[in-house]
Amino acid sequence: MAVTIDSPATNLRQRGSAGGSSSKANGTTKLKSNAQKIANGESQALLKVNAVPTEHGQEMDKKLDQHQDYEFGGPAGVIAMMVGFPALMYYLWICLWFYQGSLVHPKSIDDIVPFLQRMGQHIYEDAYPTKFACVTYLGLTAIQIFFAFVMPGVTLNGLPVPSMGYKTLPYHCNALLSWYATIVLAAVLHKTGIYRLPWIVENYGPIMTVALITSFSVSIIIDLCSRLFNYGGGPIRMSGNVIYDHFMGISLNPRLGPVDLKMFAEVRVPWVLLILISVSGAVKQYEELGRVTGNMAHMVLATGLYMNACAKGEQMIPQTWDMFHEKFGWMLIFWNMAGVPFTYCYPVIYMVRAPASTYDFPILGQIAMFTTLILCYWIFDSAMAQKSAFKMQQQGEYIPRKSFPQVPWSVVENPTYIQTKHGNKLLTSGWWAYARKPNYAADWIQSVTWGLTGGFNTPITMFYPIFFLVVLVHRCGRDFAKCARKYGDDWDEYCKVVRWKFIPGIY
């Protein structure tokens, strides 16, 4: 039974300022003062309020931890993705690398077999998993694991895990120093000639193949260990279909000693590799053209900001949906270890292979692009920070950090919220007063600027924004369905209060 101070079991809803509402419910004075403490991040008492949900909330959580419906088109849909994504990645790479972004295809029925042979030839000759590619990808991953073990950082508890009896797991957040150490190491290796940065982009095909093989291998190993040895908390939410469960994952929290593998895979592999690919492209361009184009500089800044945001805000990641709800299966493993770094960088690959005249924007275009990026980055960063701080304050886990850059409005003073019968609170102020997914909208607009850096000569460079839009709309649907099950009519009320999904007045 949850210890409650502000009686969520009686479905008391707190709206208006958390510190100054005029609620008429009994115990309002106590509620006000405790809520004020939440807002200030200084309440230990409130830890007990939200650390464990109400009995009703626990019932809802139990239901959520059972398999309900097939997602992603069920077994057939996930098989199509597991075969289709790697094939698509090879195809788009071939188009960018050898045909300047043209979507090549067979010229006639008779050309189908020769076309496939040509594609296979490209992969065999230019994407073979060479020793150099293995050293690059596996070496980088090993260095990141080493940093994850040894670098100083802050340790905090994640959200209570229902399937573990609401135990919390500690997360040692040291991605920021690991990221700084990676920058220094990359600069030293480049300067000394031991590992020159342009080699990454020059070996894009072989490194991608190593990433694909590694991601499939890791997902199989984690799957088997989870099923056979209850690794990572053991099987949960199982459908019984082997392939579908492999795609969605078996267990929730696989760990290597103190390192949470899911959080490691989300931050240290994809975004580190992505910024290194961008910098690699920029250095190569500088060495060949004698300058770095504005569009290439945009990609370096954009991927750098994203990497830095993941590292400096690592303590917010345990509160995201991926961490507390998604299992560590093929979907997360493949996408983080291979999909993100080797598809989101398409504009860089195009810019490395094509003449600058086919993509570089005039100065006004550059200004518009950089301004949009910075503005949307700020909204994305502060929106994520507001919700995360709100959740951490309720848990008594809020630790203000000074990591650079701290953007304005990262914490909402005196937040308003809806108190659910589950026990959790839904934030209704800050950016979260305007839309239910303000972070998705800002994140997506950033991705549009990334895609546009490749100009208008090929649709391939827009892969990230197009794919990401589909991901976010689908993800949003899944998340809202989950929240509707979890919060019932409180969710309906929240949707009335915060009417828009992504952008107020539009969607």
Ligand code: NDP
């Ligand atoms: P959210 O940050 O929107 O988290 C969703 C969860 O937050 C919900 O399930 C709910 O969980 C809780 N929640 C929702 N609304 C509120 C509220 N008003 N107050 C309090 N809690 C609330 O999304 P994600 O975790 O999906 O994504 C995090 C970020 O990662 C996003 O910015 C997204 O764009 C980014 N992302 C980027 C990807 C990429 O490839 N670039 C891929 C995927 C995500 P609860 O059960 O606790 O209530």
